[in-house]
Amino acid sequence: MSTDTATKPPVGVRVRSWFGDNALKFYAVIAFAYLLLPVAYTFVFSFNDAGRTNIVWQGFTLDNWKNPCGAPQVCESVVNSIVLALGVTIMSTILGTLIAFALVRYQFRGRGTTNLTIFLPMATPEVVLGSSLLALFLNIFVPLGFWTVFIAHVMFCISFVVVTVKARLASLDPRLEQAAMDLYANEREAFRRITLPLVAPGIAAAALLAFSLSFDDFIITNFNSGQFTTFPKFVYVSATRGIPAQANVIASAMFFIALALVLVSQIRNMRRKEA
Amino acid sequence: MxxxxxxxxxxxxxxxxxxxxxxxxxxxxxxxxxxxxxxxxxxxxxxxxxxxxxxxxxxxxxxxxxxxxxxxxxxxxxxxxxxxxxxxxxxxxxxxxxxxxxxxxxxxxxxxxxxxxxxxxxxxxxxxxxxxxxxxxxxxxxxxxxxxxxxxxxxxxxxxxxxxxxxxxxxxxxxxxxxxxxxxxxxxxxxxxxxxxxxxxxxxxxxxxxxxxxxxxxxxxxxxxxxxxxSPRTAFVANFLGQSNLFPAKVSGVDGDNVVLEDSDGRFLMPKNRVADGVNLSSGSSVLVGVRPEKINIGPLDPGQEPPSHGNYVDGVVEAASFLGVSTQYEVRTAGGDAISVFAQNLDVHGLMPVASQVRLTWLPLHGFVLDGHEDINAGVESELVVG
Amino acid sequence: MSIAAAIGDTLEEQPHKNKPQKQGRFTPYWLLLPGLLWLTIFFIVPLVTLFGTSLMTPVPGGDVGEFEQTFHFANYVDTLTDSTYYIPLFRSFIYSGIATLLALAIGYPLAYAIAFKGGRYRNILLVLVIAPFFVSFILRTVAWRQILADEGPVVAILRYLSLVEPTGGVYPSAFAVIMGLTYNFLPFMTLPIYASLERVDHRLIEASGDLYAKPFTGFRKVTWPLSLPGVVAGTLLTFIPAAGDYVNAALLGRPSNTMIGNRIEYTFLSVNDYPTAAVLSFILMATILVLVLFYIRRMGTEELV
The missing domain is CATH 3.40.50.300 (P-loop containing nucleotide triphosphate hydrolases)
Known part of the structure; x- marks a missing residue:
């Protein structure tokens, strides 16, 4: 046996470990391609010179980007969706955070029932949530519109907020608060200076989640909106006769804005950890 | 294969x-x-x-x-x-x-x-x-x-x-x-x-x-x-395993089976077999002398006291004494300026040497060891101790 | 990240690191009141109303959409024996079952790759997993219609490989519907699995190798069981919405691919046959709950929230 083979891993070992490392990475790349292909399509077709029916590629144009409100109802529905999602975010984040605090920080009777009430909306298909609320509104003759959609969205967002905030809160060491009180902070100060800043990222994540759930919801909205149109509803309704390219412009712009925001915060986090 | x-x-x-x-x-x-x-x-x-x-x-x-x-x-x-x-x-x-x-x-x-x-x-x-x-x-x-x-x-x-x-x-x-x-x-x-x-x-x-x-x-x-x-062979081993007193000295000659060393506090004898491999023993070369604290004998220094027959002794002043029960740990500053730790077993019921008192430290030649003079005296010392 | 962790925690037993310790007899109820009131009025009460509606019959001689309460339980029997309803119901569970398995097959290795090979880019890769959410779900489904269209790239490749007839296509079809369902709920599968895998102590995997387990055995005996909570959460978060979905079937399927969601929407919003739609909703929900409870029991996950 030569000393050469002793100082380098044998070829077989290197090939096997290269394959083991890279087969999985290759698979992941394909999975990402699958996830992002429709996004790329949406983006590319935002430049389609298609007029009203944006199905087949007709040629490149920047007109859609220059005039995103060019098609009827596009911008109106986007504004509706944003206003709605903002309202839903504020309401559901407040209600959900309060519940999360009660669940993590207090011992009380009825915990099981509460947990079940939080869990069930997440385990119920949207058609059922949508149709049951509609059944209620029809029975008590509530006119459908912005407020019925608002009520519906807050209802299904609460559970997600509770779960997100709860996860953060449960990983928080209660001794930190006790230490603050040991250092002469009263309960309110301990909450404001210690608990709240530490839970804030969880609450922010919950708010973000609520916003995106509300903004992108279609099924529940479709049941309870009446004449009120949100962006997803607008897209679905126009899908039969052709979606204007402006919808792709709006969606692509939202995508890049959101992606940029998240990436910037992630990279900043990475930097902070390294420093 | x-x-x-x-x-x-x-x-x-x-x-x-x-x-x-x-x-x-x-x-x-x-x-x-x-x-x-x-x-x-x-x-x-x-x-x-x-x-x-x-x-x-x-x-x-x-x-x-x-x-x-x-x-x-x-x-x-x-x-x-x-x-x-x-x-x-x-x-x-x-x-x-x-x-x-x-x-x-x-x-x-x-x-x-x-x-x-x-x-x-x-x-x-x-x-x-x-x-x-x-x-x-x-x-x-x-x-x-x-x-x-x-x-x-x-x-x-x-x-x-x-x-x-x-x-x-x-x-x-x-x-x-x-x-x-x-x-x-x-x-x-x-x-x-x-x-x-x-x-x-x-x-x-x-x-x-x-x-x-x-x-x-x-x-x-x-x-x-x-x-x-x-018999540690390096300062790192001497310090990392237990505790050692290490101080620099120069070789002044060889006397039969013993090496004669000199430092600011005087002359010491070390058996040749207590010298680590590869240490240069030619006259004038520098070495490190090591003695474990428990191998040193401490006693009050009487005026006109004779040196021990083997000749290995240092006089100094007690800077600190901590009573540990089984033993007492002394920190002694020698006339030449070295700091030496001593663990003295508590054989007496009345005998703590008070701080600032004059003492004489003695040890048998075969209880010491000699290392190369280029070694870092503090290698392997736990960092908290280096500061003190 | 925290969203991933949260979804992972949804169905996972939380280690009770910190026992609830605060006193104050009424404080928790004040905190719970507004949220639970909202859920009671707009979730529980509607479900009860829906159940009530499911027992109604048309007002004799009344208009379309006019019903009265007659506690007509036979509505359930009538609906369940009508093939225009039970076939889509059955089809829904088949489609969503296949989509769930496919999403698991794609999502698990993806989550594994991000968790164990992602290194310092893990968070960025996670962002890429949720990135599709930033584009409207309907628009992405419409994009699939273009991708799978006869003149699109997928069919071109399949025709070239002779996997479809030279004139054949893949849209609209059951395949397209299932593919769309898989696609739309893949992030819901991937994130909780990732959250579970991320928590698996790497040294346990090393220990299994040290104890003579080959990599695949080590995975089967250590990594997989430890990631099960994430798998359970992921499959539920995929299966439940997929079973009730009707957008994919509407946009990517033929009439012969209708799912129960399409039926509910149609009977409710177009035909205004509220009792039948209510019966269907109830059956869908009950079936899902039974399946979920059975599944959770089998997988041994107890605490749900």
Missing amino acids: SKTDITKAEGDLYLENLTKSFGDFTAVDDLSLQVPQGSFFALLGPSGCGKTTTLRMVAGLEAPTAGRIRIGDADITYEKPYRRPVNTVFQNYALFPHMDIQENVGFGLKRRGIKDVDAQVADALKLIQLEQVAKRKPTQLSGGQQQRVALARAIVNRPAVLLLDEPLGALDLKLRRQMQLELKRIQTEVGLTFIHVTHDQEEAMTMADTVAVMNNGIIEQMGPPTELYE
Whole structure:
């Protein structure tokens, strides 16, 4: 046996470990391609010179980007969706955070029932949530519109907020608060200076989640909106006769804005950890 | 290459010119050693010295950059971990949380398709005296119990080499003492080769037949604990294993079997056989003189007192004295300016030397040792002590 | 990240590191009141109303959409024996079952790759997993219609490989519907699995290798069981919405691919046959709950929230 083979891993070992490392990475790349292909399509077709029916590629144009409100109802529905999602975010984040605090920080009777009430909306298909609320509104003759959609969205967002905030809160060491009180902070100060800043990222994540759930919801909205149109509803309704390219412009712009925001915060986090 | 069944390899463990680099950093540097079959071997060193990396290479969790690892005749350098007759007791125990104790201990046996798993697991649990917890989950056990289960899980496979990665690190002092004896008992009983990685010199000395002191990726010195303690060859070993008084001196000549040394406090004699290998003994060359604190005799300095017949003495002033019960620890400043620690056994009922009193320190020539003068006096001293 | 962790925690037993310790007899109820009131009025009450509606019958001689309460339990029997309803119901569970398995097959290795091979880019890769959410779900489904269209790239490749007839296509079809369902709920599968895998102690995997388990055995005996909570959460978060979905079937399927969601929407919003739609909703929900409870029991996950 030569000393050469002793100082380098044998070829077989290197090939096997290269394959083991890279087969999985290759698979992941394909999975990402699958996830992002429709996004790329949406983006590319935002430049389609298609007029009203944006199905087949007709040629490149920047007109859609220059005039995103060019098609009827596009911008109106986007504004509706944003206003709605903002309202839903504020309401559901407040209600959900309060519940999360009660669940993590207090011992009380009825915990099981509460947990079940939080869990069930997440385990119920949207058609059922949508149709049951509609059944209620029809029975008590509530006119459908912005407020019925608002009520519906807050209802299904609460559970997600509770779960997100709860996860953060449960990983928080209660001794930190006790230490603050040991250092002469009263309960309110301990909450404001210690608990709240530490839970804030969880609450922010919950708010973000609520916003995106509300903004992108279609099924529940479709049941309870009446004449009120949100962006997803607008897209679905126009899908039969052709979606204007402006919808792709709006969606692509939202995508890049959101992606940029998240990436910037992630990279900043990475930097902070390294420093 | 002979196609012997590596999983059944046995014999001494050989590390040959083993090197491991992570980028620019060399964690283990051209390390060679032989661990006799059935011995209890300790790799001792401060954190970051390369001892854990060495262990992981033997376990197969890290591939060496260069060099070879053999068990007997079988080369296992690049063998997969699951093909080596080597088992590890992990630092945090790494017990599988979703399996009960019995399943944990039987895991390795089952993987190798062995028949009477239950009986062997029962034996292993008996060996660690934990038969009663067989059906419990790891989280239901105390730290000491988890430690023993981790040991049983490795031992039950009868590996050619058993690796222990700081196995007692997470236990409190009392439990650690108890487990040291327990580990030694089990090793003697099963007769496997144990390689024990630790930064705790006491742990290494109590259990191991052979201790290798590692620093900066190389082995500074290797041998039985008494040898390392009594005849350290480097300042690092002298300071890391126990405590040493080291002070610089110059060789002034050779007198028969003795070397004559000189420093600011006078002349000392050292037997030649107490001089570390490779120290230059020509007149005028600089060396380090070392004496363990417990080997120094301390007494009040009477005016006109005769020097001891062997001539090794220093006079000084007590700067600090702490009474420890069994002994008293003194810090003495010599006339020449060196600081010397002394552990004096409390043989008298009335005899603390007060601070600021004049004292004379004496020691027998064969109680000292001589190191190379280029050594760093503070190498291996725990950092808190360097400051003080 | 925290969203991933949260979804992972949804159905996972929380280690009770910190026991609830605060005193104050009424404080928790004040905190719970507004949220639970909202859920009671707009979730529980509607479900009861829906159940009531499911027992109604048309007002004799009344208009379309006029019903009265007659506690007509036979509505359930009538609906369940009508093949225009039970076939889509059955189809829904088949489609969503296949989509869930496919999403698991794609999502698990993806989560594994991010958790164990992602290194310092893990968080960025996670962002890429949720990135599709930033584009409207309907628009992405419409994009699939273009991708799978006869003149699109997928069909071109399949025709070239002779996997479809030279004139054949893949849209609209059951294949397209299932593919769309898989696609739309893949992030819901991937994130909780990732959250579980991320928590698996790497040293446990090393320990299994040290104890003679080959990599695949080590995965089967250690990594997989430890990631099960994430798998359970992921499959539920995929299966439940997929079973009730009707957008994919509407946009990517033919009439012969209708799912129960399409039926509910149609009977409710177009035909205004509220009792039948209510019956269907109830049956869908009950079936899902039974399946979920059975599944959770089998997988041994107890605490749900």
